[in-house]
Amino acid sequence: MNFDFSDDQKLLQKTARDFLEERSPLAVNRNVLESDLHYDADLWSAAAEMGWQGATIPEEYGGAGFGYLELVLIAEEVGRSLAPIPFDSSVYLATEAILLAGNPEQKKNRLSALAAGEAIGTLALAEGRGEVHPNNIETRFEGGKLTGTKLAVANGNTASFAIVAAKAGDGVALALVDLSADGVTRSPVDSIDPTRSIANIEFKNTPAEPLGDAGQGWEVLQRVLDRGAIMLAFEQLGGASHVLELTKDFTMGRYAFGRPIASFQAIKHRLADLYAAVELAKSNCFYGAWALSTDSDELGIAACNARVSASTAFDLGAVEMIQMYGGVGYTWEYDCHLFYRRAKHDSVVLGSPAEWREKLVQRLVAKNAA
Amino acid sequence: MDFNDTPEEAEFRAEARTFLDKHVRPLKPGETAGGVLERDDPEIVKQAKEWQACKKDNGWACLTWPKEFGGRAVASNLNVVWNQEEGKYATAANIFGIGIGMLGPTIMAHGTDAQKSQHLERMARGDDVWCQLFSEPSAGSDLAGLRTSAVKDGDDWLLNGQKIWTTGAQFSEWGMIVTRTDPNVAKHAGLTYFIVDMKSPGIEIRPIKQINGDSGFNEVFFSDTRVPDSNRVDAVGNGWAVALTTLMNERSSIGAGGGGMRAEDLIRLAQDCTLNGRPAIEDSAVRQKIANFYVNASGLKYTGYRTLTALSRGTTPGPESSIGKMVGAPMAQELGSFATELMGITGSQISGPQETYLGSPGLRIAGGTDEILRNILAERVLRLPPEPRMDKKVAFREIPTAPPGK
Numbered sequence: 001m002n003f004d005f006s007d008d009q010k011l012l013q014k015t016a017r018d019f020l021e022e023r024s025p026l027a028v029n030r031n032v033l034e035s036d037l038h039y040d041a042d043l044w045s046a047a048a049e050m051g052w053q054g055a056t057i058p059e060e061y062g063g064a065g066f067g068y069l070e071l072v073l074i075a076e077e078v079g080r081s082l083a084p085i086p087f088d089s090s091v092y093l094a095t096e097a098i099l100l101a102g103n104p105e106q107k108k109n110r111l112s113a114l115a116a117g118e119a120i121g122t123l124a125l126a127e128g129r130g131e132v133h134p135n136n137i138e139t140r141f142e143g144g145k146l147t148g149t150k151l152a153v154a155n156g157n158t159a160s161f162a163i164v165a166a167k168a169g170d171g172v173a174l175a176l177v178d179l180s181a182d183g184v185t186r187s188p189v190d191s192i193d194p195t196r197s198i199a200n201i202e203f204k205n206t207p208a209e210p211l212g213d214a215g216q217g218w219e220v221l222q223r224v225l226d227r228g229a230i231m232l233a234f235e236q237l238g239g240a241s242h243v244l245e246l247t248k249d250f251t252m253g254r255y256a257f258g259r260p261i262a263s264f265q266a267i268k269h270r271l272a273d274l275y276a277a278v279e280l281a282k283s284n285c286f287y288g289a290w291a292l293s294t295d296s297d298e299l300g301i302a303a304c305n306a307r308v309s310a311s312t313a314f315d316l317g318a319v320e321m322i323q324m325y326g327g328v329g330y331t332w333e334y335d336c337h338l339f340y341r342r343a344k345h346d347s348v349v350l351g352s353p354a355e356w357r358e359k360l361v362q363r364l365v366a367k368n369a370a
Numbered sequence: 371m372d373f374n375d376t377p378e379e380a381e382f383r384a385e386a387r388t389f390l391d392k393h394v395r396p397l398k399p400g401e402t403a404g405g406v407l408e409r410d411d412p413e414i415v416k417q418a419k420e421w422q423a424c425k426k427d428n429g430w431a432c433l434t435w436p437k438e439f440g441g442r443a444v445a446s447n448l449n450v451v452w453n454q455e456e457g458k459y460a461t462a463a464n465i466f467g468i469g470i471g472m473l474g475p476t477i478m479a480h481g482t483d484a485q486k487s488q489h490l491e492r493m494a495r496g497d498d499v500w501c502q503l504f505s506e507p508s509a510g511s512d513l514a515g516l517r518t519s520a521v522k523d524g525d526d527w528l529l530n531g532q533k534i535w536t537t538g539a540q541f542s543e544w545g546m547i548v549t550r551t552d553p554n555v556a557k558h559a560g561l562t563y564f565i566v567d568m569k570s571p572g573i574e575i576r577p578i579k580q581i582n583g584d585s586g587f588n589e590v591f592f593s594d595t596r597v598p599d600s601n602r603v604d605a606v607g608n609g610w611a612v613a614l615t616t617l618m619n620e621r622s623s624i625g626a627g628g629g630g631m632r633a634e635d636l637i638r639l640a641q642d643c644t645l646n647g648r649p650a651i652e653d654s655a656v657r658q659k660i661a662n663f664y665v666n667a668s669g670l671k672y673t674g675y676r677t678l679t680a681l682s683r684g685t686t687p688g689p690e691s692s693i694g695k696m697v698g699a700p701m702a703q704e705l706g707s708f709a710t711e712l713m714g715i716t717g718s719q720i721s722g723p724q725e726t727y728l729g730s731p732g733l734r735i736a737g738g739t740d741e742i743l744r745n746i747l748a749e750r751v752l753r754l755p756p757e758p759r760m761d762k763k764v765a766f767r768e769i770p771t772a773p774p775g776k
Contacts, residue, residue, distance in 0.1 A: 001372075001373060001374075001375065001379065001675065001678045001679055001682055002371060002373075002679055002682070003371060003373065003375075003672070003675040003676050003678065003679045004676065004679045005371065041618045069371060102577065105523075126684065156439035177635075238566065248752055250753070251754075252754065252755075259755070259758070261756055262755055263754065263755035263756075263757075263758065264745075265741075265745070265757070267754075268744065268745065268748035268749070268752075268754050269741070269744040269745075270747055271752055272696070272745075272747040272748045272752070272756065273744070275693070275747055275751065275752060276573070276693045276696060276697050276747070279668065279669075279673055279690070279693055280665075280666060280669025280673065280678075280697065281669065281672040282600070282673075283668075283669050283670075283671075283672035283675070283676055284665065284668055284669045284672060286371070286435065286672060286675075286676065287668070287672045287675075289371065289372045293371065304661070304665070305664070305665050305668045305669070308661065308662070308665045309665050309666075309668075311670055312665075321428075349543045354658060356702075357657065357658050357661030357665075358654070358657055358658070358660075358661070359663070360661045360664060361637070361651075361657040361660055361661050364634070364637055364660075364664065365637060365641075367653065368634065368637055368638065
């Protein structure tokens with residue numbers, strides 16, 4: 001039994017943490033939040049130089065050729081530091097979709113640009129409130145042209161291309177579309193976390209190419225989301241761990257009634273509960289990492305476990321952090337809201353925890369029946 | 371990351387299976403391993419002792435104990451491999467866990483040579499069953515507040531008082547007891563630890579009937595019970611340090627647990643029960659709830675894997691392992707409660723979920739309440755300040771035990 005990362009992998013993680021502590025303290029997240037920037041372009045380039053965006057891209061396409069166990073540890077650090085870079089949609093989702101379903105031409109054209117950080121990719125899924133489901137997709141992809149409107153597209157302002165879920169005949173297909181193409185209108189909308197900007201995107205007869213076999217788009221999408229969910233769960237884990245540390249330190253230093261507030265059971269017990277939530281999330285994330293790196297049959301269930309567990313821990317941490325900081329925690333000046341924003345964005349960006357719980361039960365029922 | 375056995379683990383596992391195949395049969399589907407003795411049944415005690423002796427004679431008892439005391443000095447991860455394999459067979463009840471897991475290591479650390487040679491080999495072989503006499507009616511979570519007294523009388527000590535929640539006292543040959551030998555000093559300083567012969571005159575054992583009808587625990591009364599000074603473990607007044615050794619070993623002897631209802635069972639139940647004219651499994655609120663149970667149960671399971679990995683590298687489990695019980699016990703209670711309600715009117719009839727519902731409150735208290743476990747995590751893992759103490763520097767007899775004037 002060896003349910004842990006290797007020393008080399010941990011060293012890589014340490015390097016990523018050191019780099020981000022130096023280059024992306026919370027002030028950097030705040031700079032992006034308070035400006036019209038959508039991300040930190042210099043940080044994005046520096047990450048690309050270290051091979052982060054290309055971690056799972058084969059070397060023949062310009063990638064670093066690490067592996068998923070390495071990528072998730074980098075993701076944990078990106079999440080911990082709240083780094084304002086479009087890692088989620090570009091690295092976990094768009095890159096994964098092309099790796100899974102792209103033809104040789106698409107891989108050649110897209111992957112090296114993604115690895116170099118020159119391209120930012122995204123998925124465009126939602127068309128209304130609530131879950132994304134084949135029944136509520138109306139965007140059409142016919143004769144190489146895409147028409148319809150997608151909402152709250154992650155990094156929609158800055159992405160260079162999108163993978164769009166659209167109706168083709170009766171089924172759902174994935175269309176790969178350059179966002180600089182004719183007939184694309186982007187409308188930025190306010191994001192709960194402006195360091196993870198979003199936009200609505202309208203397509204009018206926009207030229208696009210199919211990604212993967214027609215009729216299998218929905219199935220491919222589910223695989224992409226499962227794999228992305230595990231990677232994002234590590235970001236959430238990193239965020240939750242950081243929240244626990246910061247809140248612990250704050251409550252140790254804050255005195256009331258002549259004692260550090262961390263000496264009150266009302267505080268201690270809540271931190272213990274948060275600790276337990278973080279540990280459960282960590283264990284579920286580890287299992288997800290294993291499933292991802294081995295492409296296990298358990299990947300679907302492992303993805304649900306990791307996503308639900310990590311969302312629970314990060315959401316709980318972000319909520320409790322403000323409460324335990326007290327009044328100052330609700331101010332713009334303190335950093336609590338940076339975590340509060342990111343936690344909720346992460347909870348919904350791949351579909352809400354409720355959707356993933358539903359998906360989990362579907363999969364468990366199917367597994368029991370088998 | 372690799373879930374497979376190391377070559378050493380695989381070899382040990384194969385060896386364990388060979389032994390088990392020769393002496394016991396594998397469990398049938400739905401059958402549970404070992405089981406716990408809840409009543410004083412001489413036949414079950416006899417079977418348990420025979421199985422322990424068989425293990426000892428073949429080198430499978432007390433695997434982590436040093437060789438000089440009859441163990442095999444294997445690493446913790448191999449002990450886990452053994453537990454996993456033994457758990458697949460229809461073995462006798464294990465009534466030796468407290469002795470071998472907690473009290474044996476205490477004797478090794480604090481006992482005299484005479485105590486070691488008198489007891490450890492017999493304990494390992496299952497000749498003697500041991501019980502732990504710590505808790506008292508007014509000293510549960512506040513363990514050091516115990517009042518059972520030991521007063522020196524020549525070469526003996528005279529014990530008076532009452533212990534409670536004593537597992538297996540009915541069929542134990544020996545007990546380990548913490549007593550108060552000096553009420554005039556601060557409470558942790560006035561304690562002394564003894565080995566007591568459970569058949570001594572002046573001991574009365576009364577089983578406690580629990581809310582689930584079982585009687586795993588007892589009250590034990592001491593009236594001028596005579597204990598020779600040679601049975602004292604460590605110095606007079608040093609009982610708290612000895613008790614801590616016992617409690618630390620309690621943590622590492624707690625296994626993966628198991629038993630009770632699982633999240634997967636809940637799916638089958640929800641497929642059988644009806645809600646709103648359809649199978650309850652089709653109800654969204656039911657599905658959300660099941661998912662949460664499953665995610666948390668998975669988190670605990672994989673946390674166990676992480677612990678196993680740490681064990682295989684030679685570390686001992688630390689206070690972090692408290693989260694298993696802290697999360698698992700209330701979850702068992704919620705699961706039992708939820709499943710019972712899912713069954714509608716028939717939920718009042720005893721079957722699996724109701725047993726989990728009735729048994730789970732005890733899980734949240736025994737071995738440290740939810741609240742104590744949170745304190746442990748907060749103070750020993752997160753290093754938050756300890757609870758302020760009103761009783762630490764006061765002589766024990768001056769510590770208030772009731773509101774003023776009562």
